[in-house]
Amino acid sequence: MATYVLRRAVTSVGLLVLSSMLIFVVLRLIPGDPTVLKLGGSGTDVDPRAFEALRHELGLDRSLAYQYVHWIDGILHWDFGLSYFSQYPVTTLITDRAGATFQLALVSLLLGLLIAVPAATLGAVWRNRVFDSLLSGGTALGMATPSFVTGIVLIVIFGVKLDLLPTQGYVPFGEDPVESVKTVLLPAVTLAVAIAAPIVLILRSSLDDVASAPYIRTAQGKGLLRRRIVLGHLLPNATIPTLTMVGVIVGDLLGGTVIVEYVFARPGLGSLMVDAVYQRDYEVLQALVLLAAAAFIVTSFIVDLLYGVLDPRLRVRGQEA
Amino acid sequence: MHRFDRRLRVAMLALAASALTFGSIGASSSDGALNASTGTTVQAQTCKQQGALRYGLAGGGVNNLDPAISNLANRVVIMPLLYPSLTKLRQDGTVVPDLATKWRHSADLKTWWFYLKRNIRYADGRQFDADDVVANVLRNLDPKVGSGARRFINDIRSVRAITKYQVRFKLGSPSAILPDALYLVKMVDVSDVSRLATQGNGPGPYKVARYVPNNTLTLVPNPFYFGPKPCLRSITIIAQPDTTSMVTAFRSRKLDMIWQFPATAVSAIQGTRDAVIIKPRTVSTAHVLEVDTTSPPFDNPVARRALSYAMNRTAMVRAAFLGEAQASVANSPISVTSPAYNKKLPKHTFNLNRARQLFTQAGIKPGTKFTYWAQAGKRPEWITNGQILQQDLRKIGINLEIEQADPATWVAKFNPSPKKFPNLIVATFLSLQPAPALGLSAALKGCDCNWGLVPGTPYPRYYSMVLQSLGVPDPAKRQGLYDRLQSMFNQESPFMVIAHQSNLVAAHKSVNGAWEDPSGNMHLESARIVP
Structure with missing residues (x-):
């Protein structure tokens, strides 16, 4: 097991280094120059000396290799540089915004799982009944509807028409718990719908597969209660394929739920990323993309480890290999 | 009685003559402001600080607090609140003194003297004087800074503090409109430029209380402001993802005021109960x-x-x-x-x-x-x-x-x-x-x-x-x-x-005293919220 963990850890670090190189080069291939934007938007009559001075100040006049090494050196010292525009340290910008994203990610994941797991389980239990048909339709609708559409519908109903919930902003939980929950609710439901739909789809199909397994028939033959069969045998064994999907979702959420944060004007990592893209704020952008890549790599690493914990067969197979 | 009248007349004539000599004498901060709902002029007055104004900006929001390097939204929405100039624009586009009390010029229009108010302090309490004016003008003239104001003032050959409250400008060629150009030079605390972009310290009516770049900026009254005390408890500028959601938030009263909404939303705004569109008297943009x-x-x-x-x-x-x-x-x-x-x-x-x-x-x-x-x-x-x-x-x-x-x-x-x-x-x-x-x-x-x-x-x-x-x-x-x-x-x-066309601005009728000058700058110095 230790060898397996070590091998996966080394692979993850390698992937992270490769990602950092890719991110660094690709961002600089996008047309647009942050110095032009910084010196006056449409850049009317800006003295070329101002451009040169700014490029020098930002280190953009150095070779790409030098800039990359400088960036990595900074990261190793937990220094992601300064935003070209706001002049804030990138670490400050990220830590300031991480709360809004993490809260949204956590609440929406919990809500998504709370919707998906019972729904898929009940669908499997009540197979071919009305609920199952409704679930299939709902899942298809959830998969097909883009998050921003769900978000706008929720804003119009609960924010504008009923005026029940705020449609914008973020209040830290420690500052005002009630307001904090109110501000997270609509974006979290929006994301939860998007999260629940694929989980239901995979979990539902996995439950069907497991339901026809010999050990389930044995359990039924032994006369075990249906609740015990479902909770004790059916659900744990059907969870493993779903775990991969949950891993991808968690990585995505931690990287910043760009569209939903933008629709709800939530000051999280997603909206920070959008602004950084618009402004070509390389320092902020490359730190965020690296963070998103790291979130994916770490999550998939954890998921791999969880496979072993949840399914002894995989653990044994890993040891044999 | 006749003698008194004559004296009065002589005194009035002397005042008028000195006004002409000095080029302009303005009632700096009491020239009034437009009432958003009625279009009438509200005179600057003492008021109880109350009401928190929520102000929506579509797009990226405020990305920098340095007026020399700022985008349009920063320049026209934020800067009048934080950083005044020696002069300021009136609603008809003419300039009047702001940090200055008066000015005069030589006959050949190549030398100008500006006299400063004596009670000006930055938001951190530091005294503002002629040396600060010189430092700010020189900073804006420095080509490496990249200030947008530079091209309007680049004929300034020298700027010097004559006394603590008097500054002299020497120009390369005659200019009758130096006060107009100096309106674009915003006065900031240049003693620590490195903190300017993030903390913003100016002698304006408001100061920065909380700032999340590109997201929210909360301003509160500057206790050291030389003019009439601002009437709002706070102004929070909130970045909006796009103009549609900004208009929606405004119509559902989640915002009190919005800047740069699209013309396509004019009818929706006009159809919103108690909303008004704020327009400048003349437009130059x-x-x-x-x-x-x-x-x-x-x-x-x-x-x-x-x-x-x-x-x-x-x-x-x-x-x-x-x-x-x-x-x-x-x-x-x-x-x-x-x-x-x-x-x-x-x-x-x-x-x-x-x-x-x-x-x-x-x-x-x-x-x-x-x-x-x-x-x-x-x-x-x-x-x-x-x-x-x-x-x-x-x-x-x-x-x-x-x-x-x-x-x-x-x-x-x-x-x-x-x-x-x-x-x-x-x-x-x-x-x-x-x-x-x-x-x-x-x-x-x-x-x-x-x-x-x-x-x-x-x-x-x-x-x-x-x-x-x-x-x-x-x-x-x-x-x-x-x-x-x-x-x-x-x-x-x-x-x-x-x-x-100016940037379209809308406010609820409860917002009084907000107005827009011809170059699109929003003025909330005298704004207040009437319940």
């Missing part, structure tokens, strides 16, 4: 089309005039701006609402036959393709204008392809100067200054066309006339020069003015 005047085919003024004749400005104003703009049918950088507008200019009235004839004369044949270059998502009116132009050009055999890009890609196509962008028609917005000479100087360097680089253009003559107009104190003579400059602009068309 303009939506324009720019072309590369250094490369064929638009290095030829005939081609530019052809394009100008192909622009159906009336239809554009009706469809894109829903009537909320003044079409510039004679293609002048001066708005038709300005007293400096030359009413005798030949009109570039929409005329496709004339456009075809001029295009042919300039060697542009049917089948030629141009690209209309606009920003994606931010200015829907630019796309509408492009579609109208596209349809009309098609009728005379010219193809116009409309392309949109994010702001960074958009600007990279034609900047930094001198960059060639032949066959590109760039839709953009120019923040022209209300002082006509400053607005007219946009033709020289304010656009990205580098008009002056093209051999054979009347650039030197135009340039010398702009300089000349700065040094003419007689308004009638100055107007004569403005008229000639506009005629040259009309003939040469270095860029095509579609219409003059």
